Amino acid sequence: MTRYITDSLGRLDTVDLIEANPRFADLLRQTYADDPRLRIRTGLIQEQELGSYDTIVCGLPFANFDARTTEEIFDRLLGSLRPGGTMSFFGYVGGETIRRAFADGVDRERTLAGLGALRRILRRHTFRTETVLGNLPPARVHHLAPVSPPAHSEPVPTCDCRNTSP
Structure with a gap:
């Protein structure tokens, strides 16, 4: 799903990815390390400061x-x-x-x-x-x-x- 979303982003779009599983969040960070449009956060949605x-x-x-x-x-x-x-x-x-x-x-x-x-x-x-x-x-x-x-x-x-x- 993340790949589909990032493929459809514009140059100025941004995405906050919130992932509860720390290992999966690390995998996302590795996969999308070169994409400045993505901000990857670890934890429950209830614990996040949302925009x-x-x-x-x-x-x-x-x-x-x-x-x-x-x-x-x-x-x-x-x-x-x-x-x-x-x-x-x-x-x-x-x-x-x-x-x-x-x-x-x-x-x-x-x-x-x-x-x-x-x-x-x-x-x-x-x-x-x-x-x-x-x-x-x-x-x-x-x-x-x-x-x-x-x-x-x-x-x-x-x-x-x-x-x-x-």
Whole structure:
């Protein structure tokens, strides 16, 4: 995925790559050492100082996360998008079904809660989903955008029109 992204970058574009696995982050540093457009950071997304982005491409396995972690990550990423920005990520077709089928006990409760959080986020933020049947296994690519908070956070007062005397 990184190679595809870097191949499509313009001369002035920049990319922040955040990788939790230190060994893989080192491999990325070696592979892209000569490309000044890439900044490679090691650690969890929740621990990073994020910038402001036009586009975020995420390869995290959200079906494996608990609800709180899923919500934290999406809050951070969607909150880092500039107005008009988009976030894209993928999941495998049937992945949810497989996770539900093989999880049991406490893991099943955690899995179901995490998948529920993911579905709520998708309902609120998704503007397009594509299915890629040529991928093995087939994948769904979700494209999301931040949703502005309501214009009024407090209820608008209503008029009690029965009391109209001067």
